[in-house]
Amino acid sequence: MRDINLYLRALWSIPLAEAILRQDSHWEIREGHPVCTIPTASQDERAWGLIRALAEAHAEEIKQEAPQAVIIGTARGELGSLLRAYERWKQEKYISPHFSPDTTLGSLASRLARLLGIEGPAWVVSQACISGMLALYQAALLIKAGEAETVLFGAVEAPVFPFMIEAMAALRIYSRESHFPYVQPGNLARRNSFALGEAAVLGILSARADSPIWLKSLHVRTASCSKNTSFTAVDQIALKNFIAACESSPPDMVWLHAPGTRQGDEAEYEAIRAVWGEVPAVSVKIWVGHSLGAAPLVSLATAVQAMRSRSWLAPPYPTYWGNLRPTSWNDAAILALGYGGAMGIARICYAP
Numbered sequence: 001m002r003d004i005n006l007y008l009r010a011l012w013s014i015p016l017a018e019a020i021l022r023q024d025s026h027w028e029i030r031e032g033h034p035v036c037t038i039p040t041a042s043q044d045e046r047a048w049g050l051i052r053a054l055a056e057a058h059a060e061e062i063k064q065e066a067p068q069a070v071i072i073g074t075a076r077g078e079l080g081s082l083l084r085a086y087e088r089w090k091q092e093k094y095i096s097p098h099f100s101p102d103t104t105l106g107s108l109a110s111r112l113a114r115l116l117g118i119e120g121p122a123w124v125v126s127q128a129c130i131s132g133m134l135a136l137y138q139a140a141l142l143i144k145a146g147e148a149e150t151v152l153f154g155a156v157e158a159p160v161f162p163f164m165i166e167a168m169a170a171l172r173i174y175s176r177e178s179h180f181p182y183v184q185p186g187n188l189a190r191r192n193s194f195a196l197g198e199a200a201v202l203g204i205l206s207a208r209a210d211s212p213i214w215l216k217s218l219h220v221r222t223a224s225c226s227k228n229t230s231f232t233a234v235d236q237i238a239l240k241n242f243i244a245a246c247e248s249s250p251p252d253m254v255w256l257h258a259p260g261t262r263q264g265d266e267a268e269y270e271a272i273r274a275v276w277g278e279v280p281a282v283s284v285k286i287w288v289g290h291s292l293g294a295a296p297l298v299s300l301a302t303a304v305q306a307m308r309s310r311s312w313l314a315p316p317y318p319t320y321w322g323n324l325r326p327t328s329w330n331d332a333a334i335l336a337l338g339y340g341g342a343m344g345i346a347r348i349c350y351a352p
Helices: 017-021 046-057 059-065 079-092 099-103 107-116 131-144 162-169 236-246 262-276 292-309
Strands: 006-014 027-030 033-036 070-073 122-125 150-157 199-206 213-222 331-338 342-350
Touching: 006 046, 006 059, 006 131, 006 292, 017 292, 033 162, 046 059, 046 079, 046 107, 046 150, 046 199, 059 107, 059 150, 059 199, 070 107, 070 131, 070 292, 079 099, 079 162, 099 107, 107 122, 107 150, 122 131, 131 150, 131 199, 131 213, 131 292, 131 331, 131 342, 150 292, 199 292, 213 236, 236 262, 236 342, 262 331, 292 331, 292 342
Parallel strands: 070 122, 070 150
Antiparallel strands: 006 199, 006 213, 027 033, 150 199, 213 342, 331 342
């Protein structure tokens, strides 16, 4: 969608965008692998707990905006809770009566709507690591269709449980770094350094003015990968063509998907460079890991805060895309990529 020109009236995240720009994050070693976590007491219903905590912290602000719909993105939802319940069933033959409603994917949105007293439609969108961007995309569609004036959108991911950590390690991309930075997108040694992180993001998209930041455009596409391109790989040619067709003019800065995978990081930046040339680029995953479906909105929240504060994140190691610093802070592009050729690109700017 071009010329969306809707207002990002609010964005809240955990980890805080301000903390990310201060390079402040919390890392642990679990199952022998680094993960970025949000320190809280409970691990039960982890995804719901994270997004509920964020919603409760900003409940009054959200209610003042009076959103007419709720759209939440997640790749894995309450998979951790589901697996724990399954293990208990195997051992004790007991299933809680709350199990089915609490682990149904769509419950994340409907529970959030009930918590905040929002009576309009509420749903979850799940499409790998672009899920959060698709939630924003659908929020824009809903407003443009005249079905709502203001939408609460967001994403949540809580993937730092043993099974998921081992599942990602099985892809042979997990970081083997012994100290921070555990995740090193674009490192000159070209080695894999992926690590998981958890996150929750909520935002308000509205046709109402009184916000300095516009969602200018947002495009999504699925790459028609060649037979020689694996399901998990980034198709450089498809991504280059996608960027050129959607956003031919270079932004002031690019917030990369780049999760620390050797092939994917390089293919992503080479596609960008082929269309936009050398541009300031960074991946927040260096500091917070890869929060899967929530990752695009973590980048978006950090990009907005960076534009407002004119702060930049310089990787603490050399990268093959260099260390250019923005000379202008008027607009930014946020990229999202996912399994199976899922691609998304959002462009934000200061409203005229």
